[in-house]
Amino acid sequence: MAAHPRGLTTAEAERRRADDGPNELPDAASPTPVRLLVRQLTHLLAVLLWVAAGLALLAQMPSLAIAIAVIVVLNAVFAFWQEYRADRSTQRLRALLPAGARVVRNGAVCTVEVRDLVVGDLVLLGAGDRVGADMRVLTSENLTLDESLTTGESGAVAHRAGDTLMAGTFVLQGEARAEVAATGSHTTLADISALSATAQRPPSPLTVQLHRVVRVVAIIAAGTGVLLGSVSVALGLPLTEAFLFSVGVAVALVPEGLLPTVTLSLARGAQVMARRNALIRRLDAVETLGATTFICTDKTGTLTQNRMSVVEVVVPGTRVHVSGTGYEPVATFSGAEEPVAVVAPIAEAALTCVTGRVVHRTTWTVDGDPMDAAIHCLALRAGHSPAAAAVEGERRPFTADRMISSCLVPGRLYVLGAPEHVLARCAQVAAGVEDDLRRLTGQGRRVLAVASRAWTHGWSDDIERDLELMGLLALQDPPRPDVAISLRACRDAGIGVAMLTGDHPRTACAIAHEVGLMGPDGVVIEGSDLPRDDAAIAALLDNRDGAVVARVTPADKLRIARALRAGGHVVAMTGDGVNDAPALREADVGVAMGASGSDVARESADLVLLDDNFATMVAAVELGRATFQNVRRFLTFHLTDNVAELAPFVLWALTAGQFPLAIGVLQVLALDIGTDMLPALALGTEPPRKGIMRGHRRRSVIDRAVLAKAFLVLGATEAAASLGAFAVVLVRGGWSWGATPSAALLAHASGTAFATIAICQMANAVACRSTTRPVWRLDPRGNPLVLVAVAAEAALLVVFLGVPDLAELLGGTWPGTLGWGLALGGGIVLVLVDGLAKWRRARLGADATGDAAPGPIPAPR
Numbered sequence: 132m133a134a135h136p137r138g139l140t141t142a143e144a145e146r147r148r149a150d151d152g153p154n155e156l157p158d159a160a161s162p163t164p165v166r167l168l169v170r171q172l173t174h175l176l177a178v179l180l181w182v183a184a185g186l187a188l189l190a191q192m193p194s195l196a197i198a199i200a201v202i203v204v205l206n207a208v209f210a211f212w213q214e215y216r217a218d219r220s221t222q223r224l225r226a227l228l229p230a231g232a233r234v235v236r237n238g239a240v241c242t243v244e245v246r247d248l249v250v251g252d253l254v255l256l257g258a259g260d261r262v263g264a265d266m267r268v269l270t271s272e273n274l275t276l277d278e279s280l281t282t283g284e285s286g287a288v289a290h291r292a293g294d295t296l297m298a299g300t301f302v303l304q305g306e307a308r309a310e311v312a313a314t315g316s317h318t319t320l321a322d323i324s325a326l327s328a329t330a331q332r333p334p335s336p337l338t339v340q341l342h343r344v345v346r347v348v349a350i351i352a353a354g355t356g357v358l359l360g361s362v363s364v365a366l367g368l369p370l371t372e373a374f375l376f377s378v379g380v381a382v383a384l385v386p387e388g389l390l391p392t393v394t395l396s397l398a399r400g401a402q403v404m405a406r407r408n409a410l411i412r413r414l415d416a417v418e419t420l421g422a423t424t425f426i427c428t429d430k431t432g433t434l435t436q437n438r439m440s441v442v443e444v445v446v447p448g449t450r451v452h453v454s455g456t457g458y459e460p461v462a463t464f465s466g467a468e469e470p471v472a473v474v475a476p477i478a479e480a481a482l483t484c485v486t487g488r489v490v491h492r493t494t495w496t497v498d499g500d501p502m503d504a505a506i507h508c509l510a511l512r513a514g515h516s517p518a519a520a521a522v523e524g525e526r527r528p529f530t531a532d533r534m535i536s537s538c539l540v541p542g543r544l545y546v547l548g549a550p551e552h553v554l555a556r557c558a559q560v561a562a563g564v565e566d567d568l569r570r571l572t573g574q575g576r577r578v579l580a581v582a583s584r585a586w587t588h589g590w591s592d593d594i595e596r597d598l599e600l601m602g603l604l605a606l607q608d609p610p611r612p613d614v615a616i617s618l619r620a621c622r623d624a625g626i627g628v629a630m631l632t633g634d635h636p637r638t639a640c641a642i643a644h645e646v647g648l649m650g651p652d653g654v655v656i657e658g659s660d661l662p663r664d665d666a667a668i669a670a671l672l673d674n675r676d677g678a679v680v681a682r683v684t685p686a687d688k689l690r691i692a693r694a695l696r697a698g699g700h701v702v703a704m705t706g707d708g709v710n711d712a713p714a715l716r717e718a719d720v721g722v723a724m725g726a727s728g729s730d731v732a733r734e735s736a737d738l739v740l741l742d743d744n745f746a747t748m749v750a751a752v753e754l755g756r757a758t759f760q761n762v763r764r765f766l767t768f769h770l771t772d773n774v775a776e777l778a779p780f781v782l783w784a785l786t787a788g789q790f791p792l793a794i795g796v797l798q799v800l801a802l803d804i805g806t807d808m809l810p811a812l813a814l815g816t817e818p819p820r821k822g823i824m825r826g827h828r829r830r831s832v833i834d835r836a837v838l839a840k841a842f843l844v845l846g847a848t849e850a851a852a853s854l855g856a857f858a859v860v861l862v863r864g865g866w867s868w869g870a871t872p873s874a875a876l877l878a879h880a881s882g883t884a885f886a887t888i889a890i891c892q893m894a895n896a897v898a899c900r901s902t903t904r905p906v907w908r909l910d911p912r913g914n915p916l917v918l919v920a921v922a923a924e925a926a927l928l929v930v931f932l933g934v935p936d937l938a939e940l941l942g943g944t945w946p947g948t949l950g951w952g953l954a955l956g957g958g959i960v961l962v963l964v965d966g967l968a969k970w971r972r973a974r975l976g977a978d979a980t981g982d983a984a985p986g987p988i989p990a991p992r
């Protein structure tokens with residue numbers, strides 16, 4: 132059944148959609164919530180704890196066994212909840228990705244969501260489009276597809292009328308009309324993805340890094356556990372208890388909650404970004420974005436508004452200025468005696484070569500490319516009838532390698548394109564054209580040349596020569612107003628920016644100056660003149676005064692991304708075209724345009740800018756930095772605790788039991804669950820700082836600064852404070868070195884040590900809010916969640932120590948006045964030590980993370 136040229140009616144399409152369901156792939160086998168929860172209950176560490184609980188049961192200690200089991204379950208539920216939420220929010224973000232298909236319905240072209248395609252729909256395909264369902268080609272022009280996603284074969288595959296296109300492939304070149312043959316689970320893609328559902332994505336660099344950290348800590352913890360277990364056996368502890376002891380120590384020391392907390396924090400970052408029109412497609416790109424040190428951006432639409440209009444027409448010897456707002460049909464032509472007579476033929480000629488059209492005049496709504504619409508608008512202003520049917524002619528669409536588009540109408544060939552490429556195909560060029568070209572490009576105009584020749588035969592490869600130049604069209608595209616501020620922010624942040632554009636070098640240079648991308652000593656180079664050597668490319672572009680690469684090809688972009696990365700940069704690169712996909716994948720963060728980009732680019736990107744705006748990308752970098760800092764904040768917080776928890780065991784082992792064990796395994800677990808989790812989450816919501824874009828950024832989440840602060844400064848202080856408080860209570864109770872304290876005295880002192888660590892962690896939670904400001908200079912309203920978390924911690928502490936049965940089970944009783952005084956003193960000491968460390972670092976100028984006064988980042992307009 133051949134498709135009707137008017138397409139389906141809306142009613143018919145709706146009926147078919149109701150019958151067949153939406154055009155969606157059956158849900159990929161993402162793990163069910165139950166599966167996720169089971170995974171959290173059965174990972175290695177959890178299994179170790181289960182074994183410990185089992186041993187406790189065998190050793191006739193049922194309350195201990197239950198306590199351990201409760202802790203494992205609590206921990207697992209918590210981790211599951213975080214992972215589940217992160218997963219859900221990523222799914223929601225994915226649903227925001229624009230996915231439209233151009234179809235003919237009721238005789239008119241319209242864009243529908245891909246999920247609304249139905250069998251029998253008449254679809255229009257162009258370069259860069261994703262094929263949204265299996266479809267049969269009705270008519271095609273130069274149609275080639277990238278089928279690598281479905282067949283695994285790279286390279287372009289040509290298709291013609293009668294062929295079937297598979298859902299999931301991309302149009303590389305050419306145009307086609309096709310009829311949908313199968314949708315949703317009936318497509319070939321559905322079979323393939325059912326096969327590949329088990330194949331998992333490789334883990335991201337951040338995940339790898341964090342897993343390494345957790346593994347190293349786990350190995351240290353296990354080692355310590357074994358060592359302490361052996362020591363306790365040597366000291367005469369029964370074997371089961373010793374084993375329990377070592378497993379407990381090992382598990383207590385491992386930061387189990389770390390990975391899910393990081394994931395959730397990244398998901399939060401991604402959500403905030405989505406609200407600012409920046410859509411993240413891979414969670415860890417949030418972190419990478421924050422680490423960006425070089426941005427390669429294109430020009431049209433990103434730095435400029437993509438609202439093009441023809442402002443001057445030059446026909447050899449005559450210049451006509453065009454003024455008028457938007458796509459309004461009324462315009463003033465000036466500069467020639469009969470300007471309309473000058474403009475009309477060249478506008479009509481150019482119009483034959485392009486397909487985009489003005490849809491709505493006052494809102495700048497276009498169907499297709501805004502540049503095409505500008506030409507359409509010019510023709511309308513020069514008298515072209517809005518109702519005129521499309522010219523019957525054979526078109527050769529624009530490609531980046533030829534830089535021209537052409538159209539053969541009966542008796543005549545028209546060519547439109549980049550001036551140097553059109554002029555090179557002209558038989559002769561009138562004097563003065565080059566001067567006009569120089570003048571117009573110098574003003575930042577995009578210039579197109581229009582030429583033609585008489586031709587009565589059909590197409591052959593070499594007919595676009597011996598042309599006669601009709602004239603030049605100069606297009607204006609105003610810069611986006613908020614770009615200048617964002618570029619300044621990049622400069623402050625030490626982020627390099629280069630403009631990579633297909634436009635003329637002088638046009639690009641003028642715009643770069645206008646938006647403030649380039650200073651007086653900036654570099655301008657054409658893609659074909661780039662040095663051969665990668666290191667030389669990186670050195671050339673890494674220019675403080677900005678860089679412009681004009682007449683750039685997708686292959687140049689790929690080389691630039693590679694060269695900058697080899698030069699040590701973390702590169703964000705924008706791309707919108709069909710051939711930009713490799714460069715987007717090569718860059719650390721590929722950025723595609725949501726409004727104007729092609730489907731191919733979007734599917735290869737890590738970040739999609741829904742509003743195509745450069746300022747949005749810079750805002751995303753700021754948010755990335757903020758998220759990164761928050762991850763570091765709660766890492767510092769988490770690791771500090773571990774030192775304080777480990778120290779009593781080490782001291783006990785080193786003194787061969789002469790110094791009693793200050794806290795027990797269950798207390799450690801209670802601290803981990805009770806005190807660590809909530810503040811860590813709250814720290815993940817710390818709002819970004821005003822100065823966050825100032826200064827360079829470190830590249831690793833865990834580095835020496837984090838480790839030194841957590842282990843040597845805060846951790847050591849906390850350990851000393853709790854052990855000190857423990858010793859004071861013991862000594863005041865009559866204990867002397869080497870003696871065994873009474874059970875009541877030990878429980879009392881242990882309760883004090885426990886309270887000291889918990890209170891120190893409360894102070895630590897507040898201290899970790901900033902890397903530069905001491906606690907007393909932080910605005911408590913800056914992050915109320917931290918206060919809530921601290922209050923919750925305090926309440927839990929009172930429960931742990933105040934409920935007699937629980938206190939007895941954990942091994943520490945209510946501290947009393949002296950104990951509480953010592954615990955509070957510990958918290959104050961931690962705040963002072965933290966303040967001193969920050970003051971010292973500020974004096975040494977070691978940290979330039981810009982962690983200054985809190986304040987929101989201005990959202991791009």
Ligand SMILES: Nc1ncnc2c1ncn2[C@@H]1O[C@H](COP(=O)(O)OP(=O)(O)OP(=O)(O)O)[C@@H](O)[C@H]1O
Pocket residue numbers: 429430431432484485502529531534535536547548549550577578579631632633634635
């Ligand atoms: N449809 C077309 N027909 C003819 N010539 C075109 C067409 N589109 C673009 N050109 C010419 O090719 C040049 C490069 O255009 P292209 O679209 O590749 O640039 P780009 O890389 O998208 O630019 P930008 O960085 O500004 O987004 C333009 O300056 C113009 O002279």
